[in-house]
Amino acid sequence: MRVRCGCGGVELEIAAEPMAQFFCHCDDCQAAHGAAYVPESVYRADEVRILKGEPASWALERNPRFFCQDCGTRLFIEVTALGLRGVNGYLLPVGAFRPRYHMQCRFALQPVRDGLPHYRAIAPQFGGPDVCVDW
Numbered sequence: 001m002r003v004r005c006g007c008g009g010v011e012l013e014i015a016a017e018p019m020a021q022f023f024c025h026c027d028d029c030q031a032a033h034g035a036a037y038v039p040e041s042v043y044r045a046d047e048v049r050i051l052k053g054e055p056a057s058w059a060l061e062r063n064p065r066f067f068c069q070d071c072g073t074r075l076f077i078e079v080t081a082l083g084l085r086g087v088n089g090y091l092l093p094v095g096a097f098r099p100r101y102h103m104q105c106r107f108a109l110q111p112v113r114d115g116l117p118h119y120r121a122i123a124p125q126f127g128g129p130d131v132c133v134d135w
Helices: 027-033
Strands: 002-004 011-014 019-026 039-046 046-051 056-059 063-068 074-080 082-090 101-104
Touching: 027 039
Parallel strands: 019 101
Antiparallel strands: 002 011, 011 046, 019 039, 039 082, 056 063, 063 074, 074 082
16 A cells, blocks of 8 residues: 655555554644544554655654655654554545554543543553553
8 A cells, every 4th residue: 555645745655454553642642743642553664665755754752753844744653662653544545544442541632432442551452551541
């Protein structure tokens, strides 16, 4: 699958099915995106390649985040400690983003009631506790 930024200056190729899709409510994502939460589609880093363009990067805390230098579209976060890339779910074709849970909900600005699990911290899939918030 190929995805691109808003202006088409950066194009990514995703060569696998996602290992996870979720909404992240962490305070870093909120600050980086100016949003209450962010849709993430996670892959092994080597499964997401930059085909076109030169995205810029910056780090809020420790993980570099990549974006298009021309239009500002947020592309992905590099989770270097785990060898993962979290592609922003809104870049995927309609129907390709199928979230299974919310995580880092202790930072949530508002409750989201949608029938999905809402983990208080990092999801168990990534080593977090199986503790949900009570909305």
